[in-house]
Amino acid sequence: MAELVATMVVGPLLSILKKKVSSDLLGQYKEMKGMEEQHAILKRKLLLILDIITDAEKAAARRAGVATWLEATKKVAYEANEVFDEFKYEALRREAKRKGHYRELGFHVVKLFPTHNRFVFRNRMGRKLRKIVRDIESLMTEMNTFGFQNQQVQPVTNQWREMDNDIFDMKNITSRSREIDNKNIVDIIVGQANNANLTVVPIVGMGGLGKTTLAQLVYNDPEIQKHFNMLLWVCVSDVFDVDSLAKSIVDAAPGKKDDGTEALDSKKKNDGTEAAASKKKTPLDILQNVVSGHRYLLVLDDVWTREVHKWEKLKARLEHGGMGSVVLTTTRDEGVAEIMGTVEPYNLKALEEKYI
Template identity: 75%
Template sequence: MAELVATMVVGPLLSIVKEKASSYLLDQYKVMKGMEEQHEILMRKLPAILDIITDAEQAAAHREGAAAWLQAVKKVAYEANEVFDEFKYEALRREAKRKGHYKELGFDVVKLFPTHNRFVFHNRMGRKLCKIVQAIEVLVTEMNAFGFKYQQQPPVSSQLRRTDHAIADPEEIKEIINESRANDKTEIVSRLVVQGNNESLTVIPIVGMGGLGKTTFAQVIYNVPEIQKHFDLLLWVCVSDNFDVDSLATRIVEAAPEKKDDGTKETAPKKKDDGTKETAPKKKKTPLDKLQDLVSGQRYLLVLDDVWNKEVYKWKQLKARLQHGGMGSVVLATTRDGGVADIMRTVEAYNLTALKDQYIKEIIETTAFSHFKKEEERSAELVNMVDKIVGRCSGSPLAATALGSMLSTKTSKEEWETVLSRSSICTEENGILPILKLSYNDLSSRMKQCFAFCAIFPKDHKIDVDKLIQLWIAHDLIQEKQVRLETIGKQIFNELASRSFFQDVEQVQATVKELEDSWSCYSRTTCKIHDLMHDVALSVMGKECVLATDEQGKIESVVATEETIPNTARHLFLSRKEPERKLNSSLENSSPAIQTLLCDGHTESSLQHLAKCSSLQAFQLCS
């Protein structure tokens, strides 16, 4: 069976364009005067495409031509979205002028467009609209050739049919996994404690296929009371794709409960000509110096989660400083790659095996039948099919949770058989990604769009749930007239979390620094995305999401390294280290249509060239 493709979602984006194109403001302030014919054509063609878009999205998973057509629709929809934003802006400007708010809003001084002359505006926007209409007409002709059919979709509110009591408790799933790993836990804890008399640094890699629960297992080890007492210092850092040595050293130091110094050291005082001592300037310590100072003389446990780096020299650089720790210090690394384990290990790596079928079955039953309070209420037909589902998971708790959560929305034998026919057995080559993509494809279009948007965040990023919902709202990904948008957003989030698209959902208290720097609330709900689920989101968004990494002077796309931001970029996440410098240097040579700009921290200087980002809809500081 070929690897399943995550469905590209275009429907919600087209709906946003249709909503903007039909805004009463456009008629009220006559901003489209002289363009009525093109406007009418567009208002006929957009619903025609929306009628068949669901069928097209499903066909794109196995038809290359349909996928290419959808990509073209998406591109035009983005362009149309920007055009109607300009129309809306002009309508609001005219409204402000008519109501006497023109001067107080600064329109008499600041001009976001080159001119407010109506003739110039009409000509410029007329050309843009004609280009959009021509592209739409071509797409409609191609659409008819593909023979896509209409599929009726239920409203968003009825798609969110689950309630809190019907969602499986994540803690219950964790308990099942922990029980299944009891022997593994005993073995690793014993290894860590035995190293207590070892003078040299011990590095133990934990190796296993993605989705086996390596991170969860490492967290269990990390929190064992015996381990907490045995080590003087415990540190946890998620590495993922970025193994920049200085950046990693900084993050390890920041993970410590207390900072040991201010990052400076004094050199020996010099004598002046008159014999008095001259105070020597303080020398700035490097990140590796700070790391060495942190671990020196301390018996520490450092967990490096999700390591991919195969550049030996980088690991040797880091290890040279880590070796200054006290007797019995240990690095515990999790990785999917046996080659990485061979580079890092000082003792034999620990291979985390698949969960036994009995535990996988328990996870599936807990999630799939979560809406039944008593076992006797479960359908005997469906219960008898669980063993077949177990065989699809190959011992992966994440696959079991994803499939079980998806099946919890299915109530008939026929629906379960459809899931079985579409799912393939997890293999070492493809891992569990096909099952996760199947779970994604089972979502409604609205939920697909909301989750795919999360590709903007780096892997292992702690996401503020309320801010995420506000971002969904800012991009019109949630449209509901009868219910508060925040309420629908929360329902969408809960549904996605119940299906394992989000994990580690927890209430956290704001630190003193966060309260001082960003006026944060005292507590907030945060979550993370499993790196395999993140891969699913990336497979949908492609090069629309770009991440500015911590590496000096580099702008990196989440799918390929770039020297500048690619023009395909729509959503940009800036890292904490001089984000404004990276953005300014990149935008100087490119003109991407950025819609979202997130900064993981504060900027020290101004963000230049933002005028190029005329479609910017959301700007947010994440930390």
């Protein structure tokens, strides 16, 4: 059973990868020039794997071969996420340089690559992408032998809450790998119960360390579930658009009307005045309505932007939550953690070898 636990995050991981692969930035700044064919193949293959991943995850509980296939898929997905993070970083770097924000956003001091020469970059990244495509095609060949059924993948924002507890045993995971990290972050969060100001806790670490998985463990921790009366999860990943992000947060909140207020009892009369007023509300207004008076935990997963004014605009509305409200963020960028955090960032270290 222990070997099966890690495979259960493959679906959300692939969904995140699909979003990165489809990023408009990649085409806009021509980072993938010369790699269009591999890019298109990967897009198609990802969709095919996503079609059957739910069935594959269920089958892993009773078929050792499927569990091994999922582990291999997870490994390739992590590698591919890394590659597309590099593409996205380079796209953002060029965009910042073009707009004159290069030094303001810190790109002159963040050096992820040996060189910014675009020919060297494309050559190196082309080799990485071709390897990933070969690995994906091999996985597809194996996949076709299992006879999986097409099943719709649940959205990333909801799937964290709804996994089969018989397979996805949170206590089993934490006892094997991130028990101490999970406890430390839960203690930090719960310790803010009497804080009238919004607390922002960043989890920082390089790609592939399991920041998202750790945030998921915290999110599902029984103490957290009891402590908060509203739990929200949003994957940011790409461009930090304030209105779109506000809408995503509202969409993650259960039992809300379009204007963010509590759903009215069906017997209550609505004379149309309230409805007319709600149409004028902006996504940020609605977000403020949703969080007002609630002690909430919001996970903002995979944040990249260093644009302070955008974060401050969103934060101003999130601050209307109840006492002890917390935003938990995951990022690989220490600059992002410094901008967003109100407490010391939690720096995630690599797992001990016995857990890998």
